[in-house]
Amino acid sequence: MRRAKLNATDILTTLNEESEIDDFSGDDSDFDTTWQPFPKKNAGQSDLSGSDSDEDQDTLTNNEGNNNNNFDVSLNTNNIEVPTQTSTQSTPNIGWSQMPFLGVPLPEFNGPQNCIELGSPISYVEKYLPDLHFEEAALYTNMYAFSTKGKEFRATANEIKVFYGAQALMGIIKYPRFFMYWQRGIALDLISSAITRDRFLAIRTHLHFVDVNNRLPNNKSKFWKVQPLIEFVRNACRNIPRSIGLYSIDEQMVPFTGRCPHRQFVKNKPRPAGLKNFVITTTTGMVLDFELYQGIETPFEDRSLGLGPAVILHLSKTIPKESVLFFDRYFTTVPLMNRLNEIGIYATGTIMQNRLKNVHFSNDKKFERGVWEEFTRADQKLTAIKWKDSKCVTMVSTTTGAEPHQIVKRWSKTENKEINVPCPAVVVSYNKNMGGVDLCNQQIEAYRTWFKSKKWTVKVAIHFIDLAIVNAWMEYKEDATKMQIPKKNIKDLMEFKINIAKEWLSTPINNKRPNEDENSIDANEEPPNKV
Structure with missing residues (x-):
C-alpha cells in the first residue's frame, strides 16, 4: 500500500488539534523569565549587560551549565527559588551616560631607589650576559661543530666574547661590505687584530646555545x-x-x-x-x-x-x-x-x-x-x-x-x-x-648589528644582544642621573656600546685554532649556513 500524501489543508487541520507538543511548552528554560545564571567567580567580565565581547558571552554560556549544581531549585506553588547574587561583577544594566569622568591622578615613575655607586659599562651588561652564558655558548658551539664537521672546533668562552665584541662594533661603524672590516688598507684594526675573518665566519656558522641533538621532550618552545x-x-x-x-x-x-x-x-x-x-x-x-x-x-x-x-x-x-x-x-x-x-x-x-x-x-x-x-x-x-x-x-x-x-x-x-x-x-x-x-626600538635601531644570514637563530641572538646592551645603557643612565652626575659626563649609547665592544674584543684568546676550518672558507663568500 502506498503512503498517503498530506496536502496543506491536512497539515493545518492537524496543527489546530490538541497534541503532545503542548505538554512540553513550558519545559524550555530559554522561555523561563525567572531563571538566572549563577554568578561566576573571578570572571572579570564587564558590568554592562551588552558591552562584553562575543568571547565573554561564550565563556558565560559554558559556565551556566557548570553552575547548575551550585544551588537548589525547589517547587513550591510553581515558584522557583534562585540564590541571591552577592558578586558586584554580576550587577546588571550598569549603563553609560554622557557625563564627566572623575578619574584618578597619575603616579610618577621614580625608577630604582638604591644606587650607591655608578658601575662600569661592562658591569651593567654582565647582568644580562654573564660568564655562564659564554661558557655554555662555547660548549654547544663546539658540540655542533664536531657533529657536523667531525673535527674539534675548540672555541672558548673568551673567543665568543670577542665574536660578540666584533658584532657590536660593526653595528656602530658600518662598512657597506662585510669583508672590508679585514681588507688591507681600510681594515678596522680593533676587529682585524682581535679575530680573523675566517674564524669570525666559522664561529657565526657554528654558533649554538643548546645541544640540538638532544632536545628535551617537555620543551615545546618554537625558539x-x-x-x-x-x-x-x-x-x-x-x-x-x-x-x-x-x-x-x-x-x-x-x-x-x-x-x-x-x-x-x-x-x-x-x-x-x-x-x-x-x-x-x-x-x-x-x-x-x-x-x-x-x-x-x-x-x-x-x-x-x-x-x-x-x-x-x-x-x-x-x-x-x-x-x-x-x-x-x-x-x-x-x-x-x-x-x-x-x-x-x-x-x-x-x-x-x-x-x-x-x-x-x-x-x-x-x-x-x-x-x-x-x-x-x-x-x-x-x-x-x-x-x-x-x-x-x-x-x-x-x-x-x-x-x-x-x-x-x-x-x-x-x-x-x-x-x-x-x-x-x-x-x-x-x-x-x-x-x-x-x-627602545629607536635605540636598538640606531646601532643595530646588521648582516645577511639565512639562520634565524643568529638573527634572534644578535637582536637580544643588542637589546641587552641598550637596556644596560638605560640602567647606567638612570643611575648616573640619580647620582646627579653632570649630563656631559654621562656616556651616550654610542660611547657606551663602543666601551662594551672594546672590553669584549680585548679578551685574551689562549686556544690554538685548527686551520682547516678557516682555510675552507672562501675569501669573499660566507660559509654555507646550516640550522
Whole structure:
C-alpha cells in the first residue's frame, strides 16, 4: 500500500488539534523569565549587560551549565527559588551616560631607589650576559661543530666574547661590505687584530646555545635553540627594581625575512617582517619583560579574554598595584579593563569602536576637528572618549577623562598654517606615556648589528644582544642621573656600546685554532649556513 500524501489543508487541520507538543511548552528554560545564571567567580567580565565581547558571552554560556549544581531549585506553588547574587561583577544594566569622568591622578615613575655607586659599562651588561652564558655558548658551539664537521672546533668562552665584541662594533661603524672590516688598507684594526675573518665566519656558522641533538621532550618552545640566551636577558629585565608608575606594552619586531617558525608580517612597522616580540617598558623605554610570540605555544596563563588581553595580563604580572598601563587597540577590550581593575592596575588604551557595545557615539561625519564626546559608565570605573584630530580616535581609560583638556598645535591643510586644537586630557596622557617600546626600538635601531644570514637563530641572538646592551645603557643612565652626575659626563649609547665592544674584543684568546676550518672558507663568500 502506498503512503498517503498530506496536502496543506491536512497539515493545518492537524496543527489546530490538541497534541503532545503542548505538554512540553513550558519545559524550555530559554522561555523561563525567572531563571538566572549563577554568578561566576573571578570572571572579570564587564558590568554592562551588552558591552562584553562575543568571547565573554561564550565563556558565560559554558559556565551556566557548570553552575547548575551550585544551588537548589525547589517547587513550591510553581515558584522557583534562585540564590541571591552577592558578586558586584554580576550587577546588571550598569549603563553609560554622557557625563564627566572623575578619574584618578597619575603616579610618577621614580625608577630604582638604591644606587650607591655608578658601575662600569661592562658591569651593567654582565647582568644580562654573564660568564655562564659564554661558557655554555662555547660548549654547544663546539658540540655542533664536531657533529657536523667531525673535527674539534675548540672555541672558548673568551673567543665568543670577542665574536660578540666584533658584532657590536660593526653595528656602530658600518662598512657597506662585510669583508672590508679585514681588507688591507681600510681594515678596522680593533676587529682585524682581535679575530680573523675566517674564524669570525666559522664561529657565526657554528654558533649554538643548546645541544640540538638532544632536545628535551617537555620543551615545546618554537625558539628552543636560542632559549638560554633569551632567558638570561629576560631574567635580567625582570630583576630591574620597579615602583608604582607608568608603563606601556606594545609589539617589537625582530627583523628576519627568511624561513622561521612563526615569522610575522605587521604592516606599518619600520621592519614589518620578522618575529613578533611583546614588550613592557617604562615610559623612558627600559624593557622590564618580554615574550616572543609563538602561536598556541606562547606561555600565556589566561587566554579567556582573547590573545590581546592575554598579552597584557601576562606582562603586567610583575608591576606593582596602582600602576598605570598604556596600550593600543590591538590589545584593548572592555573585559580586559575590568580584569585589570580587579587586580588593582589602571589602564588607558585606544580601542576599536565595535568593541564598545551600548556606547552610542555620533557618526564620524558629524565631528569637527577638536570636538569630542565622553561617555562614562555609571559605576565611574571606566570612560570612553571619541575625539577627532585629522581622523576620529576612540579611547577608554580607568584613570583619565576628557578634562582638563589642553590646546595642541596641529597643521591645517585648508588654512596652510598651524592652528590650535582642543585635546582631551586622556589623549595628552596617552601620547606622552605610550611611546616606551618605540623609544627602545629607536635605540636598538640606531646601532643595530646588521648582516645577511639565512639562520634565524643568529638573527634572534644578535637582536637580544643588542637589546641587552641598550637596556644596560638605560640602567647606567638612570643611575648616573640619580647620582646627579653632570649630563656631559654621562656616556651616550654610542660611547657606551663602543666601551662594551672594546672590553669584549680585548679578551685574551689562549686556544690554538685548527686551520682547516678557516682555510675552507672562501675569501669573499660566507660559509654555507646550516640550522
